[in-house]
Amino acid sequence: METAKDTSARRPVKLLIVDDSNIVRRRIERSQQFDDLEVVGTAANGIEALELARRTDPDLVTMDLTMPQMDGIECITQLVKLKPEVRILVISALSDKATAVEAMERGANGFLDKPFTDRQLNEAIAELMY
Amino acid sequence: MLLSGVDRNRRLLTAAAGFLLAAVMGLVLIIGFRLATQIRGNVGTLQRASELETYPSVVSQQLTALRERLDTLEYTGHVHAELAESVRGFDRDFAALEREHDLDPAAMHAATALWHSYTPVLTPVLAYHGEPYSDTATNSSLSRSGRVFYAHVRRAELFAQANAAALHRQLAAVSASLQARTAAAASRLRWLLSGGVLAVLLLGLAAAYLQLARARGERAAREAQEQTRDILATVREGFFLLDADYRIGAVWSKALTHMFGRENFAGLSFEELLRDKVPPETLATATKFIKLLWGERAHENLMKSINPLGQLEVSMDNGRGGKETRYLQFDFHRVTGPKGVKHVLCAVGDITSSVLLSRELHEAQENAHSQLDMMVSMLHSDPLQIGTFLDSASAGLKHINAILKEPARSHAEFSKKLAGLARELHAMKGEASALNLMSIAQRVHHLEDMVAQLKGRSELTGNDFLPMVLKLDELLAHLRGVREMTLRLTALRDNAPSPEATLSTPALRIGSSGPEELAATLHSLARKLAQDHGKEFSLTVNGLADCPRSYLSTVKDCLIQMLRNSAVHGIETNEVRRAGSKAAGGQVRVDFRRAGAGYELLFEDDGAGLSPETLKEAAVRKNIITAEQAAQLDNRAALALIFKPGFSTRSEVSMDAGRGTGMDVVAKAVYGLGGKIGVSTNPGRFTRFKIALPAASETAVA
Amino acid sequence: MLREEELKTFVDGTTRYFEVAAQQPATIGSPYLLEGEPAMHDYTGMINITGKREGVVYFTAPRAMLTVLLMKMQESDFSHESMRDLVGEVANTISGNARRDFGHDFVISVPSVFAGEKPQISQPAGARAFVIPIHWRSHSAKLVVSLT
Structure with missing residues (x-):
């Protein structure tokens, strides 16, 4: 992967994947092509995500917006309070832009529209972390 | 950035040159003034010194004249007075000369000594008062005092003759030193003036060069500005900068004029620009979106897809007096300076052709x-x-x-x-x-x-x-x-x-398009409906072979409608059925049979049934009846509501039902054939429609 | 196929004519598709469209309506010629609007006017005609649009 340059010098990037769909979680895990990116956890809702974030101290979180129990917007709000340094990439099907903009207002760093290609995912991660 | 740095340096240099020029000119003036003053003083002194030079011989001559007059017994009064005057003048001028500085000290000293040596011999001569002659009637002769006076004069004359040359020499030396000094000052002044002129010339040249360079810089800047203007007037995109208050800057591209139908954008707020073109919610979202760019967290590249103004439909002049629909795309970019985000650049493109x-x-x-x-x-x-x-x-x-x-x-x-x-x-x-x-x-x-x-x-x-x-x-x-x-x-x-x-x-x-086809159509529809609505049910069709051809079309319409209603409203999902202790998989039955002279069509499902209360509520909600009317309806009348036009119990609209027509179509069709329709239900158990049709006359084929 | 904005342009051109000429706008009735022979009123002004698109647009009105319209326009001449001129004017206005809105796609003929006699209508093949009733005061006329 050409975007993952000079990987030896850095400590691995810890990635937490949050999405209520199994398929999407596996898809993200499988599609990322960075040698120094380590998936430290996957969560199916906001509550799990916060719990995992506390335990694993991720650098990057991919976040769905529509999830049961605690949705992405709320989760982003609390996650930013908990770990201000964490980068958050929202990966969600864009239905209305107001919600998407709100997610960014709450502290997400970027937005990736579902469905996405491997290339788009990797470029987004590279933009945020490298 | 680069240009302004060069510019600043150039400005500094020009200022320095100007300051130096002023300093040099001031210095030249001050020194020149002092030198000129000195020279003027020297010239005065020199005049006095050269006057002094003549005194020794004058004094000597006056003494000689005085002695000769005494020899010839002539009147001496005026010569004596002239001598006194000369001596006084000499004293005065000499004293003045002594006050001058920097005279040749040896010459001055010698001259002083010499002049002082004159004093003893001159004093008796000058001090003489009286009549030097004693007159008789026939001749005159020196009086006694005259003889003494004569001796004094003679001594002074001799002294003066002996020393006049020396004194003159000394005084000439003093004068010469003074002259040399003045010449030196004049030469200094000349140098100073030449130097000053040269310095001023150089500085002037430097200033002129700098001025020229600045003019060149300004011309370059002007040209750059002109090019920027040309670009802004020509590009097809609308460009402008937004400040932190969402206001448009002083510069924008001409394309905006056509896009927004106005000439001046300076200071206009983003909201004012779009108020008439964009729904308020979109505008609010767009404003929030732009605000994200002023923050630090959001990555510009990763928020393009959520841009609320990515494709904006607007109505624009088509240049012929009419309106046409165009699509605009707004792109926003951070413009950063050393202190973070300075502006947000907004680029508006017309993407109509690509949208279409x-x-x-x-x-x-x-x-x-x-x-x-x-x-x-x-x-x-x-x-x-x-x-x-x-x-x-x-x-x-x-x-x-x-x-x-x-x-x-x-x-x-x-x-x-x-x-x-x-x-x-x-x-x-x-x-x-x-x-x-x-x-x-x-x-x-x-x-x-x-x-x-x-x-x-x-x-x-x-x-x-x-x-x-x-x-x-x-x-x-x-x-x-x-x-x-x-x-x-x-x-x-x-x-x-x-x-x-x-x-x-x-x-x-x-x-042929007969009863068998109708049964097949119903089965096929049932399968499709079950699949589309996630329901499970079986359909049993009996006796359609007895249906007269003249009724077939109406019977078909009715059955299709009722089957759709059953699939959408009647039959529950399996979860609901299980919860109600009902067998999974609903049953829908269609029976057609002869009844008396005519026919009877039964349609029955074992679904949720109809609830009179729910029906009444729905009818009130749809303004089919008022709440008061609803309260007076008995269960039978409530059930009959489903045959009213505009009635529907489902709020969302799908392809299959819930549009508010349906059973009214069925009822209308049945009445059209001279038939009757009735409904009975047991909430939670079944819904049954019974349609009675009269004997068919085969000629009444529609 | 006829687009909505095109149909709108023709309709607006017609109703606007009434508004401008008689200070009283016309309204339109419910539009429908023409079946069979076109029903003509007494006077008809028609434009033919050629070029990228082909078709015919005509405005047909009864004498009574035109008479009132002329009166409203302060005209005192209610002759046959005046009536002909008037429907020609309406057709002209429609054609002007169409030129303004659609420009080069449309080549529009000079209006032709028919009175009484059955007009020669060269309706384009494959295009149905839309009939838009034009109501003005108590009178009704028709705008017929057929365009590929």
């Missing part, structure tokens, strides 16, 4: 898909059934056109059309989807949507019907296409070699 292109592409794809769908569904349907459908659809459309054609000028008249239109369209959609002719069903659905939207309007005019009539035309064209395709398919099948092949799939069977 992608739309056309999409439509073409959709068309191709639906044509393919059409082919597939036609291959699985009976051409005769399709033919029958097309006939009834054409009749339906004729009816629709007739409804439209009825004169209408008032809201009430327009409004009245809607109910009729909805009924026709709904029936047509039911048949189309029963035959799986989705391309037709979708088009009819679209028309139904238009009708439904108009129903909510408080004021209706002919204008509101313009889009509908266009859609109707499109539907007619589509139906014509389908008919052509059917004819071709039929021709193809008629020429097919193997009869088994066509018989192997029941749907491809060629037969």
Whole structure:
């Protein structure tokens, strides 16, 4: 992967994947092509995500917006309070832009529209972390 | 950045040159003034010194003149006075000279000493008063004092003669030193002036060079500015900068004028720019979106997809006095300086052609898909059934056109059309989807949507019907296409070699449009409905063979409608059924039988049944009856509400039911045949429709 | 196929004529598709469209309506010629609007006027005609649009 340059010098990037769909979680895990990116956890809702974030101290979180129990917007709000340094990439099907903009207002760093290609995912991660 | 740095340096240099110039000129003036003063003083002194030089010989001559007068016994008074005057003058001038500094000290000293040596001999001469002569009548002679005076004069004369040359020499030396000094000062002044002029010249040259360079810089800047202006006047995109208060900066590209129909944008707020073009919610979201760019967290590249102004539909002048719809795309970019974000650059592009292109592409794809769908569904349907459908659809459309054609000028008249239109369209959609002719069903659905939207309007005019009539035309064209395709398919099948092949799939069977086909249609529809709505149920059809051909079309319409209602409203999902201790998989039964002179059609499902209370609530909500009327309805009358036009118990709209027509179509059709329809239900257990039809006269074929 | 904005342009051109000429706008009735022979009123002004698109647009009105319209326009001449001129004017206005809105796609003929006699209508093949009733005061006329 050409975007993952000079990987030896850095400590691995810890990635937490949050999405209520199994398929999407596996898809993200499988599609990322960075040698120094380590998936430290996957969560199916906001509550799990916060719990995992506390335990694993991720650098990057991919976040769905529509999830049961605690949705992405709320989760982003609390996650930013908990770990201000964490980068958050929202990966969600864009239905209305107001919600998407709100997610960014709450502290997400970027937005990736579902469905996405491997290339788009990797470029987004590279933009945020490298 | 670079330009302004060079500029600043140049400015500093110019200032330094100016300061130096002033300093040098000041210095030259001060020194020059002092030198000039000195020279002027020296010139005065020199004059005095050269005057002094003459005194020794003057004094000597005056003494000689005095002595000669005494010799000749002439009057001496005036010569004596002149001598005194000379000595006094010498004393005065010498004293003045002594006060001067920097005179040749040796010469001055010698001159002083010499002059002082004159004093003892001159004093008796000058001090003499009296008459030097004693006069007799005949001759005169020196008096006694005269003789003494004479001796003094003679001594002074001799002394003066002896020393005049020396004194003159000394005084000449003093004068010479003074002259040398003045010459030196004058030469210094000359140098100073030359140096000053040179320095001023150099500095002037430097200043001129700097000025020239600055002018060149300014010209370059002017040219750059002009080029920027040219670019802004020519680009097709609208460019402007937004500050932190969402206000437009002083510069923008000309394209904005056409896009927004105004000339001046300076200081305009983003909201003012878009207020008339964008719904308020979108504008609010857009403002928040731009605000994200002022923050640090959001990555510009990762928020393009959520840009609320990525594709904005606006109405613009078409340059011929009319309006046209264009699509604008707003792009936002951070403009950063050393202290973070300075501005947000907004680029507005007209993407109309690409939007239209992608739309056309999409439509073409959709068309191709639906044509393919059409082919597939036609291959699985009976051409005769399709033919029958097309006939009834054409009749339906004729009816629709007739409804439209009825004169209408008032809201009430327009409004009245809607109910009729909805009924026709709904029936047509039911048949189309029963035959799986989705391309037709979708088009009819679209028309139904238009009708439904108009129903909510408080004021209706002919204008509101313009889009509908266009859609109707499109539907007619589509139906014509389908008919052509059917004819071709039929021709193809008629020429097919193997009869088994066509018989192997029941749907491809060629037969008369009789009761068997109706049963097959119902089964096929049941399967489709079950699949579409996630329901599970079985359909049992009995006795349709007894149905007279003249009733077949109506019976079909009724059964399709009732089957759809059962699938959508009646039969519960398996979870609900289990919760109600009912067997998984619903049952729908259709029984047609002779009854007395006529016929009876029973339709029954073991679904949720109808709740009179729910029906009443729905009817009140839909303004079919008032709450007071509802309170007075008994259960029977409440059940009859489902035959009212505009009644529906489902709020969302799907392709299959819930449009508010349905059972009223059925009832109308039954009454049309002189029949009766009744409903009975047990909430949670079943719903049963009983339709009684009179004896058929075979001539009454519709 | 006729687009909605095109149909709107023709309709607006017609109703606007009434508004401008007689200070009283016309309204439109419910539009429908023409079946069979076109029904003509006494006077008809027609434009033919050629070029990328082909078709015909005509405005047909009864004498009574035109008479009132002429009166409203302060005209005192209610002759046959005046009536002909008037429907020609309406057709002209429609054609002007169409030129303004659609420009080069449309080549529009000079209006032709028919009175009484059955007009020669060269309706384009494959295009249905849309009939838009035009109501003005108590009178009704028709705008017929047929365009590929």
